[in-house]
Amino acid sequence: MFSAMANILSARVLCRCAYILLIVLITDAKSNVVFQPSYLVTSGPRLSAFLLGNTSGISLTLSSLSLSNPSGRLTPPSCSEDLTQWVLTQELVGKTTVRVQLSLNRSLLLCGNNNDTDCCPEPLCVLETLRVSACLGNTSQASLLIQARIYTQVIPTEPVSDNKTVIPNQVYRPLGSCPCDLTVGACDVRCCCDKDCSPEALKLFQGQCLSGPFGGEVSPVPDYLCIAQSAENAPDWFPFLCVISLPENNPFLGLFYEGDTITPKPRPSFQRPVLSAPLPTHIYQQGDPIFTISDQYFTIPQNSLVGQCVDNAPVAFLKNFQAQCVTRLLSCPTGPPLQTTPTELRVQVRDGQGGVVTVDVTDKMAVDLRPFVASPVAEDGRLLCENVTLALDYKFFWRGNGLTNITLTRILGNVLSASVSLPLTVALTARYSVVFLNGDALAQPNSGNPGYQVGRPVIGGIVDTLENGTVIQRTPVNLWKPVSSGLCASEGRIALFGENSTAGCLLPVSLQNLTQCSLLSQNVASLQRALSTATHIARNGDPDVLNLADWLNISFVELNSNQPVGGGIGICSGIPSHRHIHVRSIVTEVVGGLPQWEIQAVEVSDHVSTWKFECGGGDPCLEPTGIQTFPVTSSITFTDISINTGPPKTRFQINFTEYDCDRNDVCWPQLAFPLTRYYTGESYPLSLAKGLILVFFFIAASILGTPWKQIRQAWRSASL
Numbered sequence: 001m002f003s004a005m006a007n008i009l010s011a012r013v014l015c016r017c018a019y020i021l022l023i024v025l026i027t028d029a030k031s032n033v034v035f036q037p038s039y040l041v042t043s044g045p046r047l048s049a050f051l052l053g054n055t056s057g058i059s060l061t062l063s064s065l066s067l068s069n070p071s072g073r074l075t076p077p078s079c080s081e082d083l084t085q086w087v088l089t090q091e092l093v094g095k096t097t098v099r100v101q102l103s104l105n106r107s108l109l110l111c112g113n114n115n116d117t118d119c120c121p122e123p124l125c126v127l128e129t130l131r132v133s134a135c136l137g138n139t140s141q142a143s144l145l146i147q148a149r150i151y152t153q154v155i156p157t158e159p160v161s162d163n164k165t166v167i168p169n170q171v172y173r174p175l176g177s178c179p180c181d182l183t184v185g186a187c188d189v190r191c192c193c194d195k196d197c198s199p200e201a202l203k204l205f206q207g208q209c210l211s212g213p214f215g216g217e218v219s220p221v222p223d224y225l226c227i228a229q230s231a232e233n234a235p236d237w238f239p240f241l242c243v244i245s246l247p248e249n250n251p252f253l254g255l256f257y258e259g260d261t262i263t264p265k266p267r268p269s270f271q272r273p274v275l276s277a278p279l280p281t282h283i284y285q286q287g288d289p290i291f292t293i294s295d296q297y298f299t300i301p302q303n304s305l306v307g308q309c310v311d312n313a314p315v316a317f318l319k320n321f322q323a324q325c326v327t328r329l330l331s332c333p334t335g336p337p338l339q340t341t342p343t344e345l346r347v348q349v350r351d352g353q354g355g356v357v358t359v360d361v362t363d364k365m366a367v368d369l370r371p372f373v374a375s376p377v378a379e380d381g382r383l384l385c386e387n388v389t390l391a392l393d394y395k396f397f398w399r400g401n402g403l404t405n406i407t408l409t410r411i412l413g414n415v416l417s418a419s420v421s422l423p424l425t426v427a428l429t430a431r432y433s434v435v436f437l438n439g440d441a442l443a444q445p446n447s448g449n450p451g452y453q454v455g456r457p458v459i460g461g462i463v464d465t466l467e468n469g470t471v472i473q474r475t476p477v478n479l480w481k482p483v484s485s486g487l488c489a490s491e492g493r494i495a496l497f498g499e500n501s502t503a504g505c506l507l508p509v510s511l512q513n514l515t516q517c518s519l520l521s522q523n524v525a526s527l528q529r530a531l532s533t534a535t536h537i538a539r540n541g542d543p544d545v546l547n548l549a550d551w552l553n554i555s556f557v558e559l560n561s562n563q564p565v566g567g568g569i570g571i572c573s574g575i576p577s578h579r580h581i582h583v584r585s586i587v588t589e590v591v592g593g594l595p596q597w598e599i600q601a602v603e604v605s606d607h608v609s610t611w612k613f614e615c616g617g618g619d620p621c622l623e624p625t626g627i628q629t630f631p632v633t634s635s636i637t638f639t640d641i642s643i644n645t646g647p648p649k650t651r652f653q654i655n656f657t658e659y660d661c662d663r664n665d666v667c668w669p670q671l672a673f674p675l676t677r678y679y680t681g682e683s684y685p686l687s688l689a690k691g692l693i694l695v696f697f698f699i700a701a702s703i704l705g706t707p708w709k710q711i712r713q714a715w716r717s718a719s720l
Contacts, residue, residue: 394407
C-alpha cells in the first residue's frame, strides 16, 4: 500500500516537473533569437548576417562601441540606437529567418587638393566596432558584433584592362615599395616599411630591420656610390673612382622579375553568364549587332550551338545565315514568331550612319505546305490555324559601314493543328534567313564582272523611254516553275547562265476551251510571253542600263500563221506549248583564272503541239464542264562559239600528222628551237653561243672520227 502511494506521488511530481519544463521551453522559444554569425570582421562597405528564431516583435538597433575602460571590456548591450555612418536594413526570407544587411553611407575616395568633405583623409578610412541588437521591447535578446577596417579605394589614372594584369618591369620600377610586407592587413615583424605596423610596434624592432637585396631593394647603400662614405674616412682615390648615382638605381633591380602582362585563362563555370546591356555604335563593322531605334538588339530566330532555336537572337552585320526551327503544334499559335503582324515586323532600325531604316514587309501565301509541315494529317477533327508565319526572309542592303534598306518577305499559310479529340501533334518547320546585299534595294546583283559567270542569272531587259533618254529596265529571264500538284506558279524560275535546263507545269483546260482553238492558242502564247517579258539581253554580267551597246535584241521566231489550229471536237492543234531559248556565247578573256563569257545572240522560238481532251475510254468527252490538264514547257540551251583566227589547214596537215607538233611528243620542226628568237629560257646571245659551241664539237668529232680517217687514207692511195 505504501509502495503504491509512493508511486502515485512520484508520478504527480514528474507530471508537475514536465509541465513546468514545458512552460519554460515555450517561453524561451518565444523569445530565443540568435545571430548567425554572431561576430563579423569586414573590410568592405557591405556585409550581411542572419537572425534566426521567433522574430515576431523583434526590432533591430545599431550602435557604435568604444572601450569603456583600459581593460578593454565592452559596454553591455542596450536597445538605444546611435547615429552612425551605416545604413541598417532587414529582409524576411523565411518564417524564422531575417536577413540583416549593413551598407556604408559614405565615400571611400582619398581626399585630394579639392575641398570635398565626403572623402577619406587617410588611407585607413573606417576603423570602428559596431553592435546590432535584437530587442524585444527594451530588452536585448541577441547581439551581433562587427569590426570594420576599410581602406580607401584607389582609382587608376590610366585605363585598366578587365582581362589582363600588368606587372611592371623592375628594371625601371620596383614591384613593391615594401617587399618585406608579406601579410595583408597585419604587421610583419622586422619590416620597418610595413604600413600596418603601429608606432608602438615599430619601437619593438626598430633596430633590427630587415636588410639586404630582398625584392629588388638594397640596404645599405653600396660602397661604390659616392654618397656611401664621408670625406673623413674615405681614401684619397675614392672621389675619382666612385659612382654618382641615385640610391634607387642598383644592380639588383630586375634580378627577380622582368615584368609581364598576364592574361587570365578562362575556367568552366556552371553559373549563368551575366550579359551586359547593348551599347549601340555609330557605325557598323562586320560582326557587330544591329540595333533598333530603341537601342535594343534586332533579333530573328536562329539555331544555337546545341541545335535548339533561340527566338530572340541578335543579327550580326554582314553575317548571312539560314535557320530552321521545328515546333510541335498542340494548338494554334497566338504570338511571335509563328503568329506575327506586319506592324510588329516593320521595325525601325539604326542604319549605322545616323539615320533610321524601316523594314519593308511583303506577304506571300504558301501554296505547297510540304516544305513546312513535316507530317501532314487528315482534316477530320483538326483545328485550322490561319495565317501562320512559315518563313521570314530578310534582305539587308548595305553600303560602306551602314544599311541602305531592309526588305522582308513573309510567307503565310493555313496549317492544321491538334485538337482535343485528336491530340496528335503536328511538326511545323519554320524557316528564317538573312542575306546582306551590297548596294540599294532597287539595284539588282550582277552576274559577273566583266563577263558572265556560269551559274549566275541571265540578265534581261525592257526598253523604257524617258524624257532624259532611253533606259533599260532589268527583268529576269524565267522558265516555268511547278507548284503543288504540278500546276504552274505565278512566278517562274530564273534561268542561269551556262546551265541547260528544261522546266514545265500543267495548265488546266476545259472542254469548252478546246472548242475555240484560235482563242486557246492565243491565250497559251500570251502565257508564254508573260513568263519572260524581256526584249533585250545583257551582253556581259555587268551591263550599264544607260548604254544600249551593252544590250542585245532578242530574236523572236514567229509561228506560221497559215498553220491550222483546229482538228475536231475536243482536239486543238498548233498550240504553242513549248518555248525554247537559244543563247550563243563566246569567251572573250580570262580574269583571275575564270573565263569571262559574252552573249553574242539570243533566239526565242515556239514549238506547237496538239491537245486532245480524252476520257477513260479514249473518246472525247461531251461534258463541256470537264477539265483536263495539259503540259506547257520551256527550255534554254547555251552554245559556245569557238573562235579560230588562224589560217585554214592544208590537206597535208590534215592527212599527215607525223610532223604535227600538237599531236606528237617528238617535234622535228622545232629541233633548232633554242636558236630561234621564240626561245625565252635564256638570252638570245647566250643560246646562240651555246649552239655554235655544239656545232664546233660536232664538226671536230666528224673530222677526227673514223669516217674522216678512211677518207684521208683513200685520198692518199689515189694520189700514189
